[in-house]
Amino acid sequence: METWVERHEVFSGPIFTVYTGQARLDDGQTARRDMVAHRGGVGIVALHEERVLLVRQFRLAGGAAFEEIPAGLRELGEDAAACAARELAEELGYAAGRLLPLATYRTSPGFTDEVTAIFLALDLTPTTANPDWDERLHPVELPLAELPDALAAGRFEDGKTLVGLYATLAWLARGGR
Amino acid sequence: METWVERHEVFSGPIFTVYTGQARLDDGQTARRDMVAHRGGVGIVALHEERVLLVRQFRLAGGAAFEEIPAGLRELGEDAAACAARELAEELGYAAGRLLPLATYRTSPGFTDEVTAIFLALDLTPTTANPDWDERLHPVELPLAELPDALAAGRFEDGKTLVGLYATLAWLARGGR
Numbered sequence: 001m002e003t004w005v006e007r008h009e010v011f012s013g014p015i016f017t018v019y020t021g022q023a024r025l026d027d028g029q030t031a032r033r034d035m036v037a038h039r040g041g042v043g044i045v046a047l048h049e050e051r052v053l054l055v056r057q058f059r060l061a062g063g064a065a066f067e068e069i070p071a072g073l074r075e076l077g078e079d080a081a082a083c084a085a086r087e088l089a090e091e092l093g094y095a096a097g098r099l100l101p102l103a104t105y106r107t108s109p110g111f112t113d114e115v116t117a118i119f120l121a122l123d124l125t126p127t128t129a130n131p132d133w134d135e136r137l138h139p140v141e142l143p144l145a146e147l148p149d150a151l152a153a154g155r156f157e158d159g160k161t162l163v164g165l166y167a168t169l170a171w172l173a174r175g176g177r
Numbered sequence: 178m179e180t181w182v183e184r185h186e187v188f189s190g191p192i193f194t195v196y197t198g199q200a201r202l203d204d205g206q207t208a209r210r211d212m213v214a215h216r217g218g219v220g221i222v223a224l225h226e227e228r229v230l231l232v233r234q235f236r237l238a239g240g241a242a243f244e245e246i247p248a249g250l251r252e253l254g255e256d257a258a259a260c261a262a263r264e265l266a267e268e269l270g271y272a273a274g275r276l277l278p279l280a281t282y283r284t285s286p287g288f289t290d291e292v293t294a295i296f297l298a299l300d301l302t303p304t305t306a307n308p309d310w311d312e313r314l315h316p317v318e319l320p321l322a323e324l325p326d327a328l329a330a331g332r333f334e335d336g337k338t339l340v341g342l343y344a345t346l347a348w349l350a351r352g353g354r
Contacts, residue, residue: 002237010188011195013211015288018188018195023237031311034190035238036213038288060179060200061212062286071287107336108284108291109239110248111192111215116285116336134208151347159284159293159336166343170328 005030015039015073016112038114042084043071043160045102045168046092046121052147052165053092053124056138067140068158069118069165080104080117088121090130091137097123100176102167107159118164120171182207192216192250193289215291219261220248220337222279222345223269223298229324229342230269230301233315244317245335246295246342257281257294265298267307268314274300277353279344284336295341297348 007021016038023033046053046069058065072087074080081099088094100120107114131137142150147165156162184198193215200210223230223246235242249264251257258276265271277297284291308314319327324342333339 001235013197015211020190025311026313033237034192058178059286060210061288061290062283066286105334105336105339106239109236109243109335111238113238114285134202136203152351157282158286159282159340162282163336163339174329
């Protein structure tokens with residue numbers, strides 16, 4: 001177990017805040033620790049007519065475009081499932097008849113408290129897409145039958161996309177539908 | 178595509194550096210962007226005598242202990258496979274006869290450039306464990322046969338552990354060994 005002896009904020013922005021300080025370890029020694037406190041978000045694996053609905057999006061932090069499951073940041077106090085339904089509508093223009101929790105995980109617990117909750121969206125019906133003004137999203141559809149080969153070939157580079165797609169295949173293999 | 182119009186460093190520590198600035202979007206508009214530049218690291222799925230070798234470790238950023246695959250940060254200029262071999266020896270005390278690349282992915286490309294490379298370590302022989310002085314690691318072994326149920330039950334909360342274990346099951350299902 002580690003506890004902060006002292007920490008102070010060194011940066012705060014709309015998405016994350018950065019802290020640095022000293023932590024006490026199990027044996028009483030102290031060590032420097034830096035961390036990023038993050039708002040957290042959701043990802044949605046959307047299945048529609050035997051296809052997975054993805055978005056291609058340029059990521060400045062990654063310096064490239066990535067194929068990702070639809071995703072977004074949680075608003076303050078927003079329930080994860082409500083956030084997933086909102087992002088599915090905004091980014092892809094669908095409403096889900098069923099929204100099942102697939103995985104809730106830490107993206108990189110060595111330096112950030114960011115938690116991502118992933119949902120499986122089924123029984124989709126069209127609404128109207130309405131991305132945030134500074135998002136540039138390009139829809140991509142992948143036949144579900146091609147998903148195992150696409151994963152094995154290393155097509156997806158985004159963590160939440162890998163976790164969500166692998167968890168979906170495991171859920172289907174266990175008889176989910 | 179987005180490009181930085183200007184950015185400046187607001188924090189720099191041993192593991193990550195934080196930048197804030199303005200980016201130009203596809204249509205010429207600008208938007209604020211903050212990012213965390215991270216050294217990146219590796220994770221290792223170690224299979225030994227039909228068991229997966231994990232470590233339980235308290236994470237200050239997560240505020241709890243997590244079961245994780247062995248992992249570590251890359252030294253400057255260090256090759257990912259060399260880093261994986263070093264961390265496998267340091268954290269678990271094994272050398273791998275075979276070290277196969279399983280996945281290289283972005284942990285959270287919306288705010289950080291962190292890349293994690295995951296390897297599958299096979300044909301293990303004992304050496305001597307030697308964790309970093311400020312790491313407190315507790316080895317955990319899981320029978321490979323129990324892995325699908327453990328994943329379905331939500332036992333693992335760490336992203337690289339989920340990606341690594343799911344990718345290992347997929348590799349085994351495709352006839353790997």
